[in-house]
Amino acid sequence: MSKIVLHLYIAGQTPRAERAISTLRQMIEHDLAGYDCELTIIDVLAHPQQAEEQKILATPTLIKSSPLPYRRVIGDLSSVKDLLNVLNLPPQS
């Protein structure tokens, strides 16, 4: 089973960003506990070049690059249930 690779793009330590990080940590620790999971957090204020390369237009943006299909989600990332649904996680074996 391929590793779950997630990239979260945020714009500074805003309450929105903190909420998204908290939700993702909860999701990884509880709902994806049995999976190999990697989460990278990128602050676009500190790394604007990475945001431009990835064509990030809004934050928070969460990208699931693995397993396929590739998914990109923006907006309110405070619901684990909605996130799992949109990202097609956990992966169906």
Added chain:
Amino acid sequence: MVIEAQPRSRAEDYLRAVVSHDADGAIVVDQSGTVRFLNRAAEQLLNRHGAELKGQVFGFPLVVGERAEVEVLRPNGEFAVAEMRVLSIEWEGQDALLITLRDVTFERQAEAALRDAEAFSFAILNSLSSEIIVLDEHGKIVAVNEAWLEFGRRQGVTDLTTIGVGADYFALCAAAGPGTGGPECLQGLQAVLAGKLTDFTYEYPVHSPQGTRWFALRAVPLRGTRKGLVVAHNDITEQRRAAQIAAEAEMLREQVRQMERELVNVEAISHPEEMVRSRLEPLRQRDPERFQDALKRYGELLEAALASRVHRLPAPSRSLRDLGEWLGASWAAPRDLIDIHLQAMRDRSQYHTPKKLQAYFEEGRLLLLELMGHLASYYRSIAAGEVSSRD
């Protein structure tokens, strides 16, 4: 900006016309989050050309409830805050999502500035050592500082909501009852609120197991559009104590002046030449060793007097008479006695509580007057020829 796919229906034409002219940014994405359409307002918000974004993945929008807030990134590194709403639509014959983005950057900046200003105001309030409350036009507390809450804690208030924001300060004053100063305060505060007084000051005591402390309440109108009062409470116990001590010292000085006049007369009758000599130089300079001896003896008598007061024992008046005569034999003048007395007080002021110092002061004053009396008696007996020689 339009990706042609399926023939458009009349309903879709209407929708396209509406979103094209919407003042809010509108982006249509498919189920994978890929941009299918965006209007002019969205281009301006993102500060990007529509052609650049065509076919690009914007992202699948997630909204919990009616709306979500996102930061919209611009190529120059700046960003705007936008309120995002999402609506499921049919676009070019396929299921799609209409994302509307309303720029709320200004509102959020204004809110943040307001929060900063509020925090700044509270920081100023909390930096002041005075206990401060702000009242609205009905006497309700709308703001307090940390010093006020700390004062409440020290007074044993367990439920701080009774003296905190929302509490009715006018009702607290009224409930305090006659003799507490509460009704007088209430009257003064209402007069300031009504514009009859420019400000109001009132001094009141607060009794506690640790002793009585005095406070000054000062109320001024709240400046600005809102009607209300700023009420500051300051602990003035030390100032009152200092004023009391100053008043007592003045009274003492007057008594001493009176006694000095009497002594001068008595001395003038006895030994005019020696009297003149003795008045030229204080004992402290004339005979430092004797001054120190006198200070030691006076200190011992002061301690004994205080102990006799505490334990209700008879005061050692004989020793005081001896000291008075001994000082008289040294040509001590009233100012020398005051010098000794004040030095004894200063020596004690470093090590004792204000309450004990007050006791020293009260007892010392009586002791000093009695000592003056003994000195006067001694000089009188000299004048009358009862004592013929000095040491």
